[in-house]
Amino acid sequence: AQTVTQSQPEMSVQEAETVTLSCTYDTSESDYYLFWYKQPPSRQMILVIRQEAYKQQNATENRFSVNFQKAAKSFSLKISDSQLGDAAMYFCAYRSAETGANNLFFGTGTRLTVIP
Amino acid sequence: DAGVIQSPRHEVTEMGQEVTLRCKPISGHDYLFWYRQTMMRGLELLIYFNNNVPIDDSGMPEDRFSAKMPNASFSTLKIQPSEPRDSAVYFCASSLQQAITGELFFGEGSRLTVL
Numbered sequence: 107a108q109t110v111t112q113s114q115p116e117m118s119v120q121e122a123e124t125v126t127l128s129c130t131y132d133t134s135e136s137d138y139y140l141f142w143y144k145q146p147p148s149r150q151m152i153l154v155i156r157q158e159a160y161k162q163q164n165a166t167e168n169r170f171s172v173n174f175q176k177a178a179k180s181f182s183l184k185i186s187d188s189q190l191g192d193a194a195m196y197f198c199a200y201r202s203a204e205t206g207a208n209n210l211f212f213g214t215g216t217r218l219t220v221i222p
Numbered sequence: 223d224a225g226v227i228q229s230p231r232h233e234v235t236e237m238g239q240e241v242t243l244r245c246k247p248i249s250g251h252d253y254l255f256w257y258r259q260t261m262m263r264g265l266e267l268l269i270y271f272n273n274n275v276p277i278d279d280s281g282m283p284e285d286r287f288s289a290k291m292p293n294a295s296f297s298t299l300k301i302q303p304s305e306p307r308d309s310a311v312y313f314c315a316s317s318l319q320q321a322i323t324g325e326l327f328f329g330e331g332s333r334l335t336v337l
Contacts, residue, residue, distance in 0.1 A: 139324030149311060151328035158324070197265065201324050208253060209278065210315075210326050212265040 108133045110200050112213035119188045120221050126173075127183045127216045129198030137203040140174065140181045141210070146194040154196070157181065159203070185218075193220045224248075228314050228329035236337050240302040243332045246295055247316030255326060256289055256299050257313040265313075271297065304336045 109132045119125035131140070142154040157165045157174050164172050169189075173182045185192055198213040227246040235241055247254045255270040269279040274291045282289070286305070291297040301308055311333050315326040 141325065143328075148330070149333075150330050151313065151315075153325055153327075156325060201326075203324060208270060208272070209267050210255070214264045 108135075108200050108202070108211045110198050110211050110213040112198055112216050114216045115214070116217045116219070118219040118221055119185070119192075121188055121190060123188055124184060124186045125188055125218065127185075127196050127198075127218070129181045129183070129213055131179050131181065131198070131200050131211075133179070133200065133202075135202055135204055139201045139203060140172075141199040141201070142170070142172070142181075142183045143197045143199060143212075144192075144194045145197065145215075146191075151197075155183065188220050190220050190222065193218055226314055226316050226327055226329035228312075228332050230332055231330065232333045232335075234335045234337065235304055237305055238303045239336075240300065241304045241308075241334060241336075243299040243312050243314075243334070245297045245299070245314030245329060247297070247314070248327055249295065250318070251316035251327070252319050253317045253326075254291060254297050255313075255315040255317075256297070257315065259311045259313060259331070260309075268299070268312075301334075304334075306336045309334055309336050 111130045138159045140157045144152045144154045155165050155167045155170050169186045171184045195215045195217050197215045200211045229244045256268040259265045267281045269289045271291045289299045311331045313331045315328045317326045
C-alpha cells in the first residue's frame with residue numbers, strides 16, 4: 107500500500123513570511139495525483155492544490171506552490187506571504203490514477219501556526 | 223452546487239446505542255467515500271462505493287459498522303452497538319471518476335461522541 111509521510115507535526119511562520127511544509131510518499135506506480143488539503147478549526151477539508159504526476163511543471167495556486175520531485179518522491183508545499191487565515195492542519199495526500207485503486211491516502215498532517 | 227452534505231454535525235450518544243450518519247454526495251459524482259479521523263490514527267478510509275456498489279470495505283473496523291448506498295444521492299454509515307472508542311469525526315467525500323480530476327470533495331464531517 108502507498109504511504110504518505112509528513113515529518114513535521116507542527117510548524118510556525120510569521121505573518122507575511124514564507125513557509126514550506128514537507129511531504130514524502132512511497133509508491134511503485136507511475137501515474138498518480140498528489141494533493142494538499144487544509145483543515146481549519148471548522149474541520150472542513152479544503153483542497154489547496156493538486157499535482158498530476160505526469161506533469162513536470164510544479165502546480166501553483168496564488169500564494170501556494172509545490173515543489174514536486176518525482177524521482178525523490180517528494181511533494182512539498184510552499185506558502186508565500188502567510189496570512190492569519192492560513193493557520194490550520196495541512197494534509198498531504200496521494201491517489202492512484204491507475205484502474206482499480208481509488209483510495210486517497212493521507213499523511214498524519216502538519217499543524218501550521220501563523221504568528222501576527 | 224451545495225457540496226457534500228452530512229448529518230448530523232454532532233452526535234452524542236451512550237454506549238450500546240445505534241448511530242446512523244448520513245451523507246448526500248455531489249450530484250453526478252461516481253464515487254463516495256467514508257473516512258474516520260482520530261487523533262491517534264489520523265484519517266483512515268472505512269469504505270468506498272462506485273456507482274452505489276461497495277468496492278472496498280477493508281477499512282471497516284468490525285461487524286458493528288455497516289454502510290449502505292441505496293441510490294446515487296444518499297449513503298449511510300451505521301454503528302450498532304456503539305462504543306466509546308468509536309468517538310471520532312466521520313467524513314463523507316465524493317468524486318468523479320478519477321481519470322478526470324482525482325480530487326475528493328469532503329463534507330463538513332460528523333463529530334461522534336460515545337459516552
